[in-house]
Each structure stands twice: as structure tokens, then as C-alpha cells.
Amino acid sequence: MENNKVNGSHLEILEMVIKELVEEHAKTNRVIADLIKGINGINSKIDKPAVMHTPEPDTSKIQQIIEKCMLEIRLTISTSLNKHKPGRFQLFLESKYKWWVVVTILGIFLLTYAFFLFVYYLAKSA
CATH class of the missing domain: 1.20.5 (Single alpha-helices involved in coiled-coils or other helix-helix interfaces)
Incomplete structure (x- = not known):
């Protein structure tokens, strides 16, 4: 059991x-x-x-801007290449101190002429 x-x-x-x-x-x-x-x-x-339809972006405005900028760049390059480069003296005279340079040069010539004229008269009188 x-x-x-x-x-x-x-x-x-x-x-x-x-x-x-x-x-x-x-x-x-x-x-x-x-x-x-x-x-x-x-x-x-x-x-x-889920099907998502994305619209095509409008790139025409961006293309126009890029084309405009490219034309400006080409124009800038062509004008800078064709630009006449002045010599040092000409460049200096084109600055804002042109008048003072001319006055200084004329003053030097006049003083030199006056000095030699004075020496001439001193040599003649002696």
C-alpha cells in the first residue's frame, strides 16, 4: 500500500x-x-x-544666378588682363599727392636755377 x-x-x-x-x-x-x-x-x-511624392525643385533661378555670376567673373578677368599697368612714376603722379609732387619738383628746379644765376653774377662781379 x-x-x-x-x-x-x-x-x-x-x-x-x-x-x-x-x-x-x-x-x-x-x-x-x-x-x-x-x-x-x-x-x-x-x-x-508610404508613397511620398516630392515635387521637382525649380532650379532655373539658381541657374540664372550662376550664369550671371560667371559672366561677371569673365568680364572682371578680361578687364583686369587688358588693363594698362602704369610705371612707378606715373602711378605716383596719379595719386592724390600729384599736385604736391609737381610743386616740389618745380621748386627744386627754380631754386637750382636761382643758385646758379647767383653764382654766375658773383663770378662776373669779382
Whole structure:
């Protein structure tokens, strides 16, 4: 009888373990089913992306601006290449001190002429 009791208690324990395993298996199946639903939802979003129509950008204004700038650059380069480069003295006379340079040069010539004229008269009188 004791064997039957032990077997009976073992049977009860085995039934409880099997019930727990079945419940855990059912929970795992529900979790897996939820994961599959989530993955299928993501796959459907990936497989069927929302169609977005983007309008073509209007680049005609940008092209006109670039063409205008290129023409200005070409004009600037051509005018700078054709520009006459004056010599040093001419460049100095074209500055804002032109009048003072002319006055100084004339003054030096006049003083030199006056000095030699004075020396001439001193040599003549002696």
C-alpha cells in the first residue's frame, strides 16, 4: 500500500509539474504569437512604404544666378588682363599727392636755377 501511496504522491507531483509545464508552454506560445504579430506588422510597413511624392525643385533661378555670376567673373578677368599697368612714376603722379609732387619738383628746379644765376653774377662781379 505504501507503494501505491508513493506512486500516488508521485503521480500527483508529476501531474502538477506537467500542468505547470503546459501553462508555461501556453504563455510562451502567447508571447511568441505576439512577437510574430509585431514582426508581421513591421514587415508590412517595410514592404509597403508610404508613397511620398516630392515635387521637382525649380532650379532655373539658381541657374540664372550662376550664369550671371560667371559672366561677371569673365568680364572682371578680361578687364583686369587688358588693363594698362602704369610705371612707378606715373602711378605716383596719379595719386592724390600729384599736385604736391609737381610743386616740389618745380621748386627744386627754380631754386637750382636761382643758385646758379647767383653764382654766375658773383663770378662776373669779382
